[in-house]
Structures are given as C-alpha cells and as structure tokens.
Amino acid sequence: MPHTNRQILLAGRPDGAPTAAHFSLVEAAVPQPGPGQVLVRHLWLSLDPYMRGRMSAARSYAKPVEIGGVMVGGTVGRVESSNAEGFAPGDLVLGYGGWQDYSVARPAELRRLDPSVAPPATALGILGMPGMTAYTGLLEIGKPKAGETVVVAAATGPVGSLVGQIAKLKGCRAVGIAGGADKCRALVDEFGFDAAVDHRADDFPARLTAACPNGIDVYFENVGGRVWDAVAPLFNDFARIPVCGLVSLYNATTLPEGPDRTPQLMRAVLTRRLTIRGFIVWDFAALESDFLRDVAGWMRDGAVHYREDIAEGLENAPDRFIGMLEGRNFGKALVRMAPE
Amino acid sequence: MPHTNRQILLAGRPDGAPTAAHFSLVEAAVPQPGPGQVLVRHLWLSLDPYMRGRMSAARSYAKPVEIGGVMVGGTVGRVESSNAEGFAPGDLVLGYGGWQDYSVARPAELRRLDPSVAPPATALGILGMPGMTAYTGLLEIGKPKAGETVVVAAATGPVGSLVGQIAKLKGCRAVGIAGGADKCRALVDEFGFDAAVDHRADDFPARLTAACPNGIDVYFENVGGRVWDAVAPLFNDFARIPVCGLVSLYNATTLPEGPDRTPQLMRAVLTRRLTIRGFIVWDFAALESDFLRDVAGWMRDGAVHYREDIAEGLENAPDRFIGMLEGRNFGKALVRMAPE
Numbered sequence: 001m002p003h004t005n006r007q008i009l010l011a012g013r014p015d016g017a018p019t020a021a022h023f024s025l026v027e028a029a030v031p032q033p034g035p036g037q038v039l040v041r042h043l044w045l046s047l048d049p050y051m052r053g054r055m056s057a058a059r060s061y062a063k064p065v066e067i068g069g070v071m072v073g074g075t076v077g078r079v080e081s082s083n084a085e086g087f088a089p090g091d092l093v094l095g096y097g098g099w100q101d102y103s104v105a106r107p108a109e110l111r112r113l114d115p116s117v118a119p120p121a122t123a124l125g126i127l128g129m130p131g132m133t134a135y136t137g138l139l140e141i142g143k144p145k146a147g148e149t150v151v152v153a154a155a156t157g158p159v160g161s162l163v164g165q166i167a168k169l170k171g172c173r174a175v176g177i178a179g180g181a182d183k184c185r186a187l188v189d190e191f192g193f194d195a196a197v198d199h200r201a202d203d204f205p206a207r208l209t210a211a212c213p214n215g216i217d218v219y220f221e222n223v224g225g226r227v228w229d230a231v232a233p234l235f236n237d238f239a240r241i242p243v244c245g246l247v248s249l250y251n252a253t254t255l256p257e258g259p260d261r262t263p264q265l266m267r268a269v270l271t272r273r274l275t276i277r278g279f280i281v282w283d284f285a286a287l288e289s290d291f292l293r294d295v296a297g298w299m300r301d302g303a304v305h306y307r308e309d310i311a312e313g314l315e316n317a318p319d320r321f322i323g324m325l326e327g328r329n330f331g332k333a334l335v336r337m338a339p340e
Numbered sequence: 341m342p343h344t345n346r347q348i349l350l351a352g353r354p355d356g357a358p359t360a361a362h363f364s365l366v367e368a369a370v371p372q373p374g375p376g377q378v379l380v381r382h383l384w385l386s387l388d389p390y391m392r393g394r395m396s397a398a399r400s401y402a403k404p405v406e407i408g409g410v411m412v413g414g415t416v417g418r419v420e421s422s423n424a425e426g427f428a429p430g431d432l433v434l435g436y437g438g439w440q441d442y443s444v445a446r447p448a449e450l451r452r453l454d455p456s457v458a459p460p461a462t463a464l465g466i467l468g469m470p471g472m473t474a475y476t477g478l479l480e481i482g483k484p485k486a487g488e489t490v491v492v493a494a495a496t497g498p499v500g501s502l503v504g505q506i507a508k509l510k511g512c513r514a515v516g517i518a519g520g521a522d523k524c525r526a527l528v529d530e531f532g533f534d535a536a537v538d539h540r541a542d543d544f545p546a547r548l549t550a551a552c553p554n555g556i557d558v559y560f561e562n563v564g565g566r567v568w569d570a571v572a573p574l575f576n577d578f579a580r581i582p583v584c585g586l587v588s589l590y591n592a593t594t595l596p597e598g599p600d601r602t603p604q605l606m607r608a609v610l611t612r613r614l615t616i617r618g619f620i621v622w623d624f625a626a627l628e629s630d631f632l633r634d635v636a637g638w639m640r641d642g643a644v645h646y647r648e649d650i651a652e653g654l655e656n657a658p659d660r661f662i663g664m665l666e667g668r669n670f671g672k673a674l675v676r677m678a679p680e
Binding site for chain 2: 245
C-alpha cells in the first residue's frame, strides 16, 4: 500500500475552457479513517460534464469546489481499512471520493457493489448517475409514447446512448446527434438508433430535419447552443424537453450575438404548448431502485449496451476531462486509478 | 328585430399594433338558420388578447381569420329562432359567434346559460374561457402549495385577477403586476392580493424583488417582455411557469436587441430546475365541470370577485380591442351589443 495520496486540486477558476493550468497534482498523506469511517482506495474515477460547473463560482445547484480543494467526482474503490460496521477490507464500494487515490467516508456515503452483478465501473456509468439521469429524465419528464420521435445529443455518451436505447424499448423512433462519422455509425450499428446526425456537418439542420420526418416529440437536452437551434423548429405540439445539461455552454464566457431570441422561444412554448423542465438526477432519488432493477435487467437481456472511454492514471484526468468538454470522448469517460 | 347584421371584418393584417384601418364595419343580411341550426342575436361580445394572434398569418394553435372574414370571438346571445331540438326563442346561450350582431350555430357549438346562477356576461369572463384559463393553468401546471409565492401580470384582467384570488384560496402569497396606481390599489383592496407592483415604475424590478421576499414559486405568464425580465431572476428552485399568453409581444415586429439571452434562460431552467409549460385552455377541456363547480361556488361564497370593462356597441369594438392590447382596460373587456 502506497504511503501517499495523490490528489488533483482546483488551482484556479477558468474563464472559458479549462486548461492544464487550472489543475495541480499534489501528494498528501493517506488519510486515516476516524471512528465509524472507512478508508477507500479508488480504482475508478468518473469524469462528467457537471464538474465544469463546480470549477466556477456561479450560482448552480451545488457549491463550487474551493480553490485549492480536491476536485469532486464519483469513484469506485476498494475498502482498505474499516472502522464501520458492515464494511470490511476488500469490499467494493461506490462513493464520491474525488480526484485522488484515497478517501475516507461514512457508510451512508457509500454503496456496496457486487462484481458478480455487473463490472464495478458500470456503477459510474450505465448503472450509475449518468444512467439514472437518462432513465429518470426520459421517463419522468420526456414521457415517450410508442411511435413518437425522441432526439438526444451527445448521443454516444453515457446519458445519450441510454436515452436512445430506452426510447427504442418504448417503441419510439430514436435519433442521435453526435460529432463525426464514427460516432454516428456506432449509434446505428451498436446502439440501435434509427438515425444519427453529425452536428459538425455544414447542413446539420437540414440533416436533422430529414432524420425527423414526423417532427420531434421528446428532446433530451444535454448540450444546448447550435444543436438546440436546429432542434427547436422541429418540435411538435406538446413536445417535452427534459434539460439535464448544456455542455456546449459550460465554457462560454459571453452570450451569443443578438438579436435576443428569448421571445421566439417563449412564443414556441406557448403556441406549441411545449414543456421545458430542468432536473438533476437526485431530484428523482426515490426512483433509484426502479432504475437499477430495470436497467440491470435490460443489460442482462442484452437489450442495452454501453461503451467506456478509459484514461490510465490520475495524472491524465485533467487532459481527458478537457477533451470530454470538447466532445473528444467516445463513451463513458473513466480514469483507471489502480487495477481491480 | 333589425333586418341587417352588422359585422366587423378583418380588413388587413397588422404589421405591429392593429389600428382602426385593420377593421371594417359592414352590413349584411341576417343569416337564416338551416335545418338543425339556431339563430342567435348577440348581447355580449368578448374581447381577448388571443384575437391579435388570429389577425396574423403566423403559425399558431388556431387558424388565422381570413382577410375579409368576420373577426372571431366568444359571444353571449339570445336565441331568436330555432330549428334545433332543445333550443327555443328567448334562451340565453354562450357561443363563438364573432364580431357581429347575429350568428347561426348548431347545438354542439352552444352552451345554455341560466341567468339565475350568474349574470350571463360572466360566461365570457370569470365563468368562461379566461376564468378557466386561470383555474387550469394555475392548478394543473402551477400546482401552488400553501406558503408559496405566486406572481401574475395583467393582474386586474379576467385571467390574472382570478389567478391571484385562487392563489390566496390555496394559502399562497399572491403578488400582482399591473400598470398604474389605480389598478395596483384595486389588486390589494378589491381582489385581496398581498402586494401589487406597477410595471410602469422606473424601479419596477426592485419593487418586484421587494414584493417577493421569499422569491417566486409560480409565475403565471401572460405578458412576456420586460415583466419576464424582472420576474426571471427571482425564481426559486423548482418554480413552475404556466405560459398562456405573451401579450406584450403580440404587436412586436422585430426581436429585441442582442445579446441573445436564450442560453441564460436555459441555464436558469437547468440550475433552478424550472418547469416552463405552454398551454391553451382547451388542452384541459376535461376539467370544465370542475372549474364551473369550484369557481361558481367561490363566487356564491363571496370568495372571488371580478370586474368588467364594458364598451357600448359593436362599432366601438376595434378601438376597445386596440386599447386592451395596450393595457388600457380595467377588468374583463366586453362589448354590449344589445340590452339583455
């Protein structure tokens, strides 16, 4: 067991896209678990778009990381030592340990993982926060009905790919938006989407229109920006728009040039009776057991698939995170911190 | 009985605010009821903001009035002659007869009114489409809970005044926005709002903030524009925003100057988990009997009040309609077409 705890700290708040300079790698002592606490060695760190929000001081649904604080993040780890009843060295646990090798936690902050059910890292992806975001947002807000058209962007990511696959299971037409031909091919061949549209194409709006011949009934919003601009004209009456992210805006430092199109959006809300509703996954915490049961069942049946994009070693986390915000990942972004 | 049917036709589509030139008054023959039809002489014509939408050719939830066509509108009238079972001369009926002295209708297009229950003209206001808009939008989308703050603009109008009064009945803090000191006084003294804010005041946003010390949980949107701009920063997490109208935008010919603040709105939706949902009253047609039972009951108990703003004679309808779009009415805008 190493005697140091490598940590990645927030070194400064980015004004725009984060760079390597906004992170610093330091070595600290391995923390000691207090009474009732567990020491966890991290095996996997999750990289997720919401972390960009935590790097800024702006008002959001969670507090920002402090300058000099350890970057937050979901982790899968192994219990190294335990002062808590019910946890023993060797146990695999899901937690929120952050960008570091070790963390201490109380039992309430951990969920035990059974590696015979699913690979442990899936607790950070399809069976974790991203999967539950897709499941709850699509089913509780999107309410897709058979025969409707469901559109999702960042569609090869862990949220988008599950949104499309659940839409298919509900009898919908699933249309994915992604960057580049490889991702678009995977959406159709690997994830079973009915159509995929490359948002980098010059004629992206026209392609999206062609892929949605009956308009759009559900748009699962996780990117915003020019994807939104192409999607909005296609909304059918009574379309539902769960909003769980706006990754294309996270690095923006200014608003786009005018005119101010807010009235256009509100008019569309009125005349087409749209429902636009923001959520974060924990708003639906009561549905966690439904989610785990359904998605684990679909995985067992081979009805849903997932893809992972793995970086090796904590030191590579910042670069991979920066790339994810630019759409360079292909599947759930993970950092392997230590061998399972 | 007069032998002519005065009609107000749409003479042209306004580009901006309508003027007298967009309407023309003509005389036509009184229509003859066909088999199964009823001839109705109109006593009351309703003037409502949605009519501005029907004057334009733009996509909306209903077809535009054709150039040279009779302006549409709700009417209360008396049956003059009947070829339909169940309707006899002298019956009072609610219909959609338009801006004219007479119309013919089938029984399915009419609702019989009992003048012993409520004054017939209330079927165009508090017991009609505006009242049901307030009732369904507030209760089905706004879902106000006791102790929450409900804000509504155009608050002395037939929709806004009922929104605030129902909010009070549900135990909420009701804050009304209106133009001018007289209207603001009436909101508090006559309709029982907790606070009223004059949107014409230079420091309107600051006054609204002061009137909502605990933020805004429900904003019933019927005006848009600068009222929206003042309301939006005050939304609490999980605020609900039923959108039933955008009267401040109806005459707009261009979008406001930039920057484009759409991303700002979408960020607020996300981080504060707002629900923005457009509706028209007939989306909730199934609730009509609940609405009539509840609101008629509250009227009987003296728990809700209403105000009417009456123009005399069809010839004055255009001017009054134009004024209503500018906020010059004070209560439900009606045209008295003939004595009851």
